[in-house]
Amino acid sequence: MVAPHVLKSTALAFLNSLALMPNTTTEDPVRFDMQAIRAVRAPNYSHTFGHNFFVSQSPPLQGTSDLDGFMERVGKMTLKLESETKEVLSVAVDAGERSAVARVAYQMKAPGQQPVENDLIWWLWMDNKGTKVEKSVEFVDPAATKELQNRMNASASAAPKYL
Incomplete structure (x- = not known):
């Protein structure tokens, strides 16, 4: 069995990357x-999103991604974010399953917009x-994700157009 501190360290390295x-x-x-x-x-490595209903209504989040x-x-x-910061709120480790669950508050800011906490x-x-990490599932805040997308779209619309 892998020591819990190793799993927690790997989870934090994943988040910090x-x-x-x-x-x-x-x-x-x-x-x-x-x-x-x-x-x-x-x-x-493979990555998917949850929650299932939200993902079913959000085509960009559907399917499984490999590392690339x-x-x-x-x-x-x-490329659409002016800034992003995060605070790791908690990490829970299950050594038997070689897994960790982390709750992270991200402050994501589109150019010219107020930040959104996801x-x-x-x-x-x-x-x-x-x-x-071999596999990750990312459970996003559906309301924050939609609001951030709206703000990124508004920023893109307001950006100067060059010929």
């Missing part, structure tokens, strides 16, 4: 440390050593 790099803006083509993202995920698909999705979204639950399953 999703932080925007300092001194980047929506003009930068890459805003995450892609090596840090890959470092804590297994080659067979996950990185592409996250990369595209961050209160997420991440459910993570680790490999046999407990040092890589």
